[in-house]
Amino acid sequence: MKSINGIQFADMIKMGAHHLFQNADYVDALNVFPVPDGDTGTNMNLSMTSGAKETAAHTVEHVGKTAQALSKGLLMGARGNSGVILSQLFRGFGKSVEQFDTLNTKQFAQALNYGVETAYKAVMKPVEGTILTVAKDSANKAVEVSETEEDIRILMAAVVEEAIQSLNRTPDLLPVLKEVGVVDSGGQGLVYVYEGFLASLKGEALPEKTVSSSMDDLVNAEHHKNVQGFMETVDIEFGFCTEFMVRFEEGKKLFDETDFRNDLSAYGDSLLVISDEEIAKIHIHSETPGEVLSYGQQYGDLIKIKIDNMRQQHTDIVGEGFSKEAPVKKEVAHPYAVVTVAMGKGVVELLKSLGASAVIEGGQTMNPSTEDIVKAIQSVHAERVLILPNNKNIVMAAEQAVEVLGIEAAVVPTKTIPQGMAAILAFNSQATVEENKKNMTNAFAHVKTGQITFAVRDTSIDGVEIKKDDFMAIAEGKIIFSNPSLQVGAHKLAQSIIHEDAEIVTIIYGEDVTEEEAKNLASFIEEQYEDVEVEVYNGKQPLYPYILSVE
Known part of the structure; x- marks a missing residue:
């Protein structure tokens, strides 16, 4: 098999997406941190499924046009950092092959390599030992093999073999993987995609998922x-x-x-x-x-x-306030909007009260896709938009949304709800988008965030021994304490993040915490830190009993 056309490539995509779908739960399980957000497999699966659907709807013999369909589907469906990186890998791939009717081994290898270059450019601080490393090593192997090999099946077999070997090396590059005893979840997801590609080229069936549907x-x-x-x-x-x-x-x-x-x-x-x-x-x-x-x-x-x-x-399906008799409303364009992301009715209401034009419900365990973010922005009909992701796993999808919007927009890279609150308060409707992005970024840089959540597994992270079902205190993204008692964990967290210059501490309590428990925590903080003002809000957020903000 010296070349493949668009129809053959579409079948590779179909098989790759299906194989990833069958194993998405396993990829989720590889998440190294014991917090309840192990969604790498879910994000990659939903992203790849979106790409496969778009490919199936626009499959032609011209391989470049088929690859463009994949790129578009992945771009709009990308969720989480893993999904965005996957979309960038095939965005570069599609750009490399857009003029080709068919692909030979050298063209295919160069396309994989260009995809890696595109993905690395999209990540501000690339980390080795992740999906990026697996993609890079396997692409390099493809380029090497293509110098002497003309059979694409043999080339793809070499890519899969190297991807697996690279995946097995990820714990040597990323200490946290070795500490927990797993390989990188995103890299594993990419291996499943590539295995699907190879199975398609060889005309072989892949094992079906054993779990009952x-x-x-x-x-x-x-x-x-x-x-x-x-x-x-x-x-x-x-x-x-x-x-x-x-x-x-x-x-x-x-x-x-x-x-x-x-x-x-x-x-x-x-x-x-x-x-x-x-x-x-x-x-x-x-x-x-x-x-x-x-x-x-x-x-x-x-x-x-x-x-x-x-x-x-x-x-999303039928439109807000859908009614067969509802009058058609004429939408009015607004000069400015702030669009953000949050979980919990109380948190949503809080962000809106601070000035958010729209709040996309999502965050841990359910990252919105690029398309979700685009739709939310379009719904506010604004001429200029600032996007606050409030989660590190949503920043890249938000940045992709900016690329496809066609209006003046920017991402303020907030990674927590407290950062988002501080950023919104710094918004100035008279400033330019770039001025607002700078000022809002500076505003949240001075906010410290603490969170309490429960552990989903036994593990050890940074010397902290964690038992499943324990409550973990997370200060500025780092797990600092684990204990069966929510109260003990909350006290430890407060003592860790409240500093001598602190003026305001905000407690956002979740749906599993009573108002009395939240007030008791506030009293503890007031007794420990006499000069600190404490504010308490019912965020009604799931999974995280407490979110603390210190300014």
Whole structure:
């Protein structure tokens, strides 16, 4: 096989996307940090699926045009840093081959290499031992082999072999991987894509996923009981589609499926529970997903957590306030808008009260795609836009959104909710976009962020021994403490991030924390630091009982 055309390349994409889809849960499980946001596999899968759908819809014999379709689909569907890097790899690939009808080994190898160059340029501070390294090593191998090899199947086999070897070397390049004993999750996802490519070229079938899909079939059936176009967004009583699995543990509450189902029914509707001797898989629509997860923790370790905001999904499908009799509104262009990202009704309301024009519901466990961000920005009809991601895993997708918007826009690279709050307060409607970006960035640089969340596994990070279900204190992105007590963890976190020049401490408490508990934490801080003013807000955010801001 000396060359491939667009139809053959489209089949490679289809196989690569399918193989990644089959193994997305495993890629998620490789996340090194014990916080409940191991979503690399989910992000890469959703990104690649978007690329594959666009490719399937625009497949032609001209390989360059097929590659452009892949690039477009990946660009708009990219979620999280891993998804954005994947989109950049194939964006460069597509640019390299756009003029070619077919690809030979040298052209294919050069395209892989150009994709790597494009991805490295897109990342401000490239880190070796990640998907970038796996992509780079395998592309270099492709260039080397293409000098003497004309069979693309042999070339692709060499790419896969080198990608696997490079993946196995990632713990030697990134100490945290070696400490936890895993390979890089993004690199593993890329290996699955490349394995799919090779299987397509060789005409071989890849092993199917062994986990039963019966729950997925039931969930799909449950979701389709209501026809989305004939209901209003405000009519959705339970707004968060919550899915997770419980791995049973000795010493925890004994699982009885009937009791479990009856208890969970109090938290929402559309409840489905499937279990065997070792594990239970749960689907429920709830207003309080954090409480659902806390209930599940009584029986064992939580894995494969997925929370979707169905009101946002419904709005995307039919439009906010959809009604067959609703009058058509004439949209008025606004001169300026601030668009941000957050989880939790209270946090959303807080950001809007500070001046956010629109808040995309998302963050940990559910990173919005480039297209999600673009749609949110378009919905505010502004001439100039500033985007605040409030999460390090959303910054790159936001930057890609800026590229495709066609209006004056910039990303203020906030990585936490407290940073986002400080940035919004520094916004000046009379300043230029660049002036605002500079001033807002300077404003959040002086804010310290602390978070409390629960551990999803036993591990050791930076010398901190962590037990699953413990509460972890995270100061400025670094895990500093782990303890079974939420109160102890919160006190330790406060003492770690409140400095002598601190003037204001803001406590944002989540849906699993009572108002009394939050006030007790505020009292502790006021007693310890007499000159500090403490503000308390009910953020209603899932997964993170406390978010602290220190200014």
